Amino acid sequence: MQGRVAATAAAAALLSLSWGAPAQDAQRLAAACAICHGTDGRAVTKDIAPLAGLPREHIASQMRAFRDGQRPATVMHQIAKGYSDAEIDALAAWFSAHKR
């Protein structure tokens, strides 16, 4: 348990570099995505992008492309518009740090 606390604290410190908020906040921000992308970004069906373990830069750039209308989508262009750059970076960092 001690080890886990230490690991969580380390992850929090890493993530806070990019967002100014602890990993716990990114984890909670990411939880909303689970209704379509699966718990912790582990996709349940083949129709959906598995976010867990994708490269951080890829998630962030695709979210911005959806948001700015550069990448066509059925839904993500409308969802992405609800997120700031800082939030997108935090989500990207969090999902990329998880195994599929």
Place this chain on the structure above:
Amino acid sequence: MERRDFLKVSGSAAALAAAGCATTAPSKARVVVVGGGFGGATAAKYIRMWDAKIDVVLVERDPSFISCPLSNLVLAGFAGMHDITRGIDGLERHGVRVVHDEAVAIDPSKKTVRLGRAGAVGYERLVVSPGIDFLFGEMQGYEQAMRAGRVLHAWKAGAQTMALRRQLREMRDGGVYVLSIPLAPYRCPPGPYERASVVAAYFKQAKPRSKVLVLDANPDVSSKGPLFKRAWSELYSGVIEYRGDSRTVGVDGDSMSVRLEVEDVKGDVLNVVPPHRAADLAAKAGLITANNRWCDVDWRTMESKAVKDVHVLGDATLSAPAMPKSASMANNHAKIAAAAIVDLLNGREPQPLKIINTCYSFVSSTEGIRVSSVHEWDRAQGTLVAVKGSGGVSAVRSQAEGNYAWSWARTIWADSLT
């Protein structure tokens, strides 16, 4: 195995406490969750995921979970009950203790929940995700007609879903299926219009002389209106007749008619959805604060504005502005509550959460449409509001959105129940 043993020996709060002591790490606190649907099951799971030192007991009276989302496909014969039925005992892998029993009363002063069979359970914090119950009394003759099997709501998935499917299958070709919709707010805003669409699709295939008559208490189609209306005119012209401003005030099972304020309308199958409110348990517990119907909550924590240390989720809540009573919202309410409860039990100040709604509807056996929104805490307004510029509906109906609808359902079932 553990659960069955636990049920065998339980019968008191003491037994629950003893079961808690069997784990190696001492628990910080016990949270009891009432209701194993999209709200309650998700809350139980996420509290354990985010702090495994909190004891979580989930109380659910039904043996299995039957999904309201996609249940309209079952009515139309495009899916089976098995497709929308899931278990909740898989939550035990997170250390959630699942108790199949009914919560019959809440005592907020003693902080206990009384169960139908297993005595009383104490809690530090209580999550109530009770769903809805119907205001049958607002429609004269409804309960009598329902007992006689002459009218159904099928607005809770289960026995009535199967009964309505049977009635639609047995209806003569050339018959009229009447669908009556209550004034908003009600559970699942696009649900009735989806139901009209997929039943019309079934009629077109199987009994093409039949009609769908929609009697809507609202002035117009109140969700995804242009998308539904386009599908109706392009796919179901002459099959669906829509009447707005048509509020049902009574039902007569003998003459098989629905009484509106100004006229009676006859049908072969009567599917009247009565107005509803937060479920009976919420009423008994004093959680209902608004119009005798809904439970007002603090949207930073989902804590009841009426009863301390009790969090209310899902359709039972007094919805925030532009927030639908949907499965996606209930699941996300649960995440707000889980985060707040973990913070509160660890002596931290809860922080507001940004959440997402996405609701798919079928307009045929395979084509879907969708509405989405992102909601965030607004300090000035003291509630969750839709983020400006975000959200919207599908550009057009499509098979792609239909496939996404199934994917969404399988995913949210897994996120909530396993």
